[in-house]
Amino acid sequence: xxxxxxxxxxxxxxxxxxxxxxxxxxxxxxxxxxxxxxxxxxxxxxxxxxxxxxxxxxxxxxxxxxxxxxxxxxxxxxxxxxxxxxxxxxxxxxxxxxxxxxxxxxxxxxxxxxxxxxxxxxxxxxxxxxxxxxxxxxxxxxxxxxxxxxxxxxxxxxxxxxxxxxxxxxxxxxxxxxxxxxxxxxxxxxxxxxxxxxxxxxxxxxxxxxxxxxxxxxxxxxxxxxxxxxxxxxxxxxxxxxxxxxxxxxxxxxxxxxxxxxxxxxxxxxxxxxxxxxxxxxxxxxxxxxxxxxxxxxxxxxxxxxxxxxxxx
Amino acid sequence: xxxxxxxxxxxxxxxxxxxxxxxxxxxxxxxxxxxxxxxxxxxxxxxxxxxxxxxxxxxxxxxxxxxxxxxxxxxxxxxxxxxxxxxxxxxxxxxxxxxxxxxxxxxxxxxxxxxxxxxxxxxxxxxxxxxxxxxxxxxxxxxxxxxxxxxxxxxxxxxxxxxxxxxxxxxxxxxxxxxxxxxxxxxxxxxxxxxxxxxxxxxxxxxxxxxxxxxxxxxxxxxxxxxxxxxxxxxxxxxxxxxxxxxxxxxxxxxxxxxxxxxxxxxxxxxxxxxxxxxxxxxxxxxxxxxxxxxxxxxxxxxxxxxxxxxxxxxxxxxxxxxxxxxxxxxxxxxxxxxxxxxxxxxxxxxxxxxxxxxxxxxxxx
Numbered sequence: 226x227x228x229x230x231x232x233x234x235x236x237x238x239x240x241x242x243x244x245x246x247x248x249x250x251x252x253x254x255x256x257x258x259x260x261x262x263x264x265x266x267x268x269x270x271x272x273x274x275x276x277x278x279x280x281x282x283x284x285x286x287x288x289x290x291x292x293x294x295x296x297x298x299x300x301x302x303x304x305x306x307x308x309x310x311x312x313x314x315x316x317x318x319x320x321x322x323x324x325x326x327x328x329x330x331x332x333x334x335x336x337x338x339x340x341x342x343x344x345x346x347x348x349x350x351x352x353x354x355x356x357x358x359x360x361x362x363x364x365x366x367x368x369x370x371x372x373x374x375x376x377x378x379x380x381x382x383x384x385x386x387x388x389x390x391x392x393x394x395x396x397x398x399x400x401x402x403x404x405x406x407x408x409x410x411x412x413x414x415x416x417x418x419x420x421x422x423x424x425x426x427x428x429x430x431x432x433x434x435x436x437x438x439x440x441x442x443x444x445x446x447x448x449x450x451x452x453x454x455x456x457x458x459x460x461x462x463x464x465x466x467x468x469x470x471x472x473x474x475x476x477x478x479x480x481x482x483x484x485x486x487x488x489x490x491x492x493x494x495x496x497x498x499x500x501x502x503x504x505x506x507x508x509x510x511x512x513x514x515x516x517x518x519x520x521x522x523x524x525x526x527x528x529x530x531x532x533x534x535x536x537x538x
Numbered sequence: 539x540x541x542x543x544x545x546x547x548x549x550x551x552x553x554x555x556x557x558x559x560x561x562x563x564x565x566x567x568x569x570x571x572x573x574x575x576x577x578x579x580x581x582x583x584x585x586x587x588x589x590x591x592x593x594x595x596x597x598x599x600x601x602x603x604x605x606x607x608x609x610x611x612x613x614x615x616x617x618x619x620x621x622x623x624x625x626x627x628x629x630x631x632x633x634x635x636x637x638x639x640x641x642x643x644x645x646x647x648x649x650x651x652x653x654x655x656x657x658x659x660x661x662x663x664x665x666x667x668x669x670x671x672x673x674x675x676x677x678x679x680x681x682x683x684x685x686x687x688x689x690x691x692x693x694x695x696x697x698x699x700x701x702x703x704x705x706x707x708x709x710x711x712x713x714x715x716x717x718x719x720x721x722x723x724x725x726x727x728x729x730x731x732x733x734x735x736x737x738x739x740x741x742x743x744x745x746x747x748x749x750x751x752x753x754x755x756x757x758x759x760x761x762x763x764x765x766x767x768x769x770x771x772x773x774x775x776x777x778x779x780x781x782x783x784x785x786x787x788x789x790x791x792x793x794x795x796x797x798x799x800x801x802x803x804x805x806x807x808x809x810x811x812x813x814x815x816x817x818x819x820x821x822x823x824x825x826x827x828x829x830x831x832x833x834x835x836x837x838x839x840x841x842x843x844x845x846x847x848x849x850x851x852x853x854x855x856x857x858x859x860x861x862x863x864x865x866x867x868x869x870x871x872x873x874x875x876x877x878x879x880x881x882x883x884x885x886x887x888x889x890x891x892x893x894x895x896x897x898x899x900x901x902x903x904x
Contacts, residue, residue, distance in 0.1 A: 278746055303748045314743035331747045375743075 228292060231256045231383050231414035232277060236286035239272050239437075246272045248437040249286065254416055254430075259409050261428030262418035263526065269437040270418035271311060274385050277416070278306050291383055304332065307381035311388045313368050317361030321352050321371055324360055325378065332379040346374040350404070366397030373404060377413070384408065386417040390424065402427055422522045433529055440529040449520045452490075452528045454478065455498035456520050459487040461506070461513035470509050471502060479527050488518070490528055561822050572826070576833045576848075585671050585843035590614035590637040591629050593621060596645035600682055604657070607680050608639065613671060626660055630700060632876035633866050636662045636842060637672060649682060655696035663699030664710050664869040667840050672697050701869045708781035713864035714837035716773050717799065717857040720766055721831045724800055727762050728807025729820040732899070737816060751896045759804045766800035767793065787867035791874045795867065798884040799860040805891035806856070812898040831857040859883045 232254035239247040247269040254260045262270045275281040277290055279299025288295040293302045315324045325343045334342060347353045350370040355363060360371060369389060376384060386405075390398045402424065409415055409429075417428070425431050426445050433441040433448075441448055461467035464485050471480050471489055476498070479490040491498040503515040556562055594601050608614060614637055620626060626638030638660035642648070648656035661672040676695045681687035688694040702709045735741045744754065770793070777783035785792060806827065814820035832838060834852040841852060852858045859880035866872035874881055 280742070280745065300748070303746065306746065308743070308746040310739060310742045312739040312742075314739040314741075316740060317738070328747075331744075331749050333748070 228289065229256060230254055230289075232260075232288060232290050232416065234273075234277070234286065234288035237273065237276060237283050237288055238285040239269075239276060239281060240284045246437050247276070247283075250434075250437075250439055252288070252432065252439070254414060256414050257409060257412050258429040259405055259415045259417060259427070261425045261431035262416065262434060263420065263422075263425040263431050263522075264418070264434035265420060265530075267436075268434040270434055271387050272437075273434070274308075274387050274416065274418060278302070278308055278385055304379065305382045307376035307379070307384045309372050309376045309384070309386045309389050311391065313360075313372060313392075315360050315368075315372060315375060318359060320357050320359055321347075321363075322356040324371060324375060328375045328378050334379055342378065346378060350374040365392045366394060366400075369393050369397065369401060370404075373401070377408060382412075382414065384413055384415045384417075386415065388418050388420070390419065390421065398424070422526065426522050433526060435530040441525065445522055448525045449522060452520045452525050453493050454490040454520070454524065454528045455493060455495070456518040456524055457489040457491065457499055457502055458516050458518040459489060459502065459506070459513050460485060461487065461511060463511065466509075467506060467511050467513055470505055470511060474501065474505055476501065478531055481527065488524070490524060490531075561819050565822055565825075569825070572829065576829060579845050579848045585667060585840050586612050587615040588613060588636045588668060588671060588840075588842050589634065590616050590639060591618040591620055591626055591635045592616055592639045592641065593623060593626050594619065594641045595621070595643045596641050598646050600649060601641045601645045603682060604641065604645075604680060605639070608675075611675065611678060613675055614639075623660075628876075630660060630662055631866070631870045631872045633662075633862050633870070633872065636665070636668050636840075649685060652692045655693050657695050659695055659697045661697055661699050662870070663702040663705065664865055665840055666702075666705055666707060666710060667843070669697075669699050669702075669705065672699075706781075708777070709783055709869060710865070712773070712777040712781060712783045713868045714835070714861045716770065716796075716864055717835065717860040718832055718837055719773060720769060720796070720800060720860075721803055721857050722828060723769060724762060724766055724803035725807040725810065725824050725827060726821075727765070728758060728804045729810040729814065729824050730817045731758050732808065732811035733814050733817050733820045751899050755808055755892065755896050755899070758808065759801070762804050763797065763800050766796065766804075770796045770800075783868070785868050786871040787873070792864065792867045795860065795863040795874060795881060795884075798881060798888065799856055799863075801888040802856040802884045802891065805888045805895060808895040809891050809898070812895050827855075831855050834858070836861050856884055856887055 230253050232252055234250055234252035237247060237250040237252070238245065250269075250273060262273065264270050272281060276283050277288060277295065279295060279302060282296050290302060291305050293299070316327070319327065322343070325346060326339070329339045329343060347356055350373060352367065352370055352374065355367055360368060363371070369392070373389070376386075390401055393401070398421075405415055405417070417424075419425055428445065430442070430444050431448070432439050443451070459467060459471065462485075464482055464487055468480050468482055468487055471477055471487065476491050476495045477489055478492055481488045489502055491501070495501070499515055499517055503513075506513045506515070556566075592605055594605060605616070609616060617635065618629065620629070623640055626640060629635045630638055640658040640660060642656075642658070645656055648654055659672050659675065661669055663669045676693075676697060679687045680694065699705070732741070735744065774785065778785075810820050810823045810827075814823055830851055834844065834848050835855055835857040836852065837857065841849060841858070844852065862880050863874070863877055866877050867874070
């Protein structure tokens with residue numbers, strides 16, 4: 226019987242020597258959705274993805290990926306998964322067409338339909354003009370389209386994308402996500418790791434990882450509604466000076482400067498947060514406009530990955 | 539302006555990196571020691587214990603006295619006694635002996651008359667060093683109780699060089715050089731093959747596909763077997779056209795031997811590839827295979843002249859066995875069937891190395 230989840234992980238952990246890269250991760254990825262992994266570098270995103278496709282053996286815990294137990298014989302899983310590595314891993318000294326042909330042969334794609342499938346992918350991923358070009362000579366965006374075309378060539382049920390957009394321009398990123406939505410609407414489950422907030426916002430669901438621990442999990446809307454923080458926006462002529470003053474306040478969890486504006490997070494247990502900030506600034510004769518703001522995913526991220534204030538720097 | 543502190547910064551960084559690169563550090567210490575040992579022990583023109591068979595057709599007191607005296611010289615080591623010249627020929631051709639000693643039935647009479655040579659040495663002349671040693675034997679005095687010792691006036695021993703009567707060195711060198719060239723190129727190709735894909739990140743993609751380790755290994759090796767065959771054809775053609783090196787035996791058997799040898803080297807290269815982390819490391823490891831393959835394989839120095847531990851190392855190298863096969867087939871017109879142990883070694887080596895390589899290469903990153 227097939228599960229409603231493409232991926233179910235329980236207590237997944239991975240140690241590298243004394244470092245615990247992933248710590249007791251629970252995960253439910255529904256089928257046919259785009260599930261995001263948001264987290265800074267070194268938060269355990271790649272390690273988790275590599276465990277889920279059988280490249281790394283979990284130190285503890287287990288998972289069921291497309292009804293296949295992990296750890297276990299991941300051989301049966303390979304044909305069902307498409308994997309896009311963080312680093313471009315196709316052959317730079319082969320042309321676009323040759324790379325696609327190679328992948329179709331490795332996956333034993335029915336030879337009668339190979340040519341048709343490759344032609345379809347060349348068109349879908351806008352690589353028709355580049356098909357005779359060596360992969361190494363292409364731009365970041367073109368390479369990324371080729372990598373995606375190769376990853377989906379064999380119609381995988383599950384697509385694992387490890388920071389697929391880290392080396393491409395904003396326009397290419399937007400196009401890339403259009404392609405992901407099309408694939409998801411066709412029934413493909415997509416697990417994508419990123420450190421871009423705007424990309425995380427586009428996922429159906431996402432998990433935020435920090436130092437190998439899952440610190441939040443839900444739809445972007447759920448997460449934004451449950452930051453547990455007052456969000457206060459401060460505009461000041463001298464934002465740096467204002468920041469210094471606000472940072473002194475005990476109740477302030479975080480201050481971030483965005484141009485001339487400051488974004489202040491104060492835990493919800495404190496009442497009248499806006500007034501407290503305004504009063505502190507007025508006491509130092511700093512002219513500023515203080516207003517409540519709506520939570521963004523970035524605020525969520527800051528809130529859940531917050532360290533005790535004394536630990537900063 | 540040249541800044542001393544900047545130069546020192548580079549130098550200090552270089553030393554730090556070198557200390558962390560264990561293999562490079564090993565080369566700094568290991569290469570001189572290994573080279574000294576290899577050259578010191580292998581370069582031994584004072585060859586002793588050449589494998590020898592005796593056909594004593596006289597079977598007299600005198601002939602036995604002569605054979606005992608021959609043993610005493612320690613130049614030869616008599617490993618077999620046979621009856622006929624034909625048997626000596628067979629042993630020479632199969633490479634089991636380097637010298638055949640023929641004592642004719644009328645040995646006693648010849649010693650008495652002192653007009654004709656009393657003993658014939660049938661020598662594998664394809665190796666000039668061995669031929670030289672045989673010629674030295676000629677000038678050694680032998681004494682017989684009732685007669686005065688042999689002297690320079692009487693040609694007591696007659697040396698009959700086989701296979702390379704003109705004593706041209708290319709004839710001996712090129713069959714061996716074939717092995718060295720193939721070792722170099724074949725190991726080089728495959729040793730970097732997997733490492734390069736790991737360095738470029740291709741491997742992470744490949745191991746996430748249904749491709750199995752064995753499929754990957756076999757696919758990697760196949761094209762190079764063909765390339766090896768082409769190289770062999772090229773070497774044979776150049777050897778023939780420029781140096782007039784013959785192929786006296788069967789060319790098909792030569793190719794058969796070369797196929798197993800190429801496969802053995804490719805398997806060894808893959809094994810290196812599973813152990814090395816970078817292409818540079820793979821090259822370093824290759825040097826440690828290549829040096830003994832040149833020095834201890836019998837290519838440069840006669841195998842019999844090396845001390846036993848060097849011979850043990852030599853026996854473990856594919857090149858040693860291939861050189862025996864090529865010299866046998868090309869120069870002595872030997873049949874593969876006469877040299878089966880060397881062929882079996884190469885096949886066995888390939889299977890073992892390939893097996894270890896496929897096991898070592900797991901489809902995992904940890």
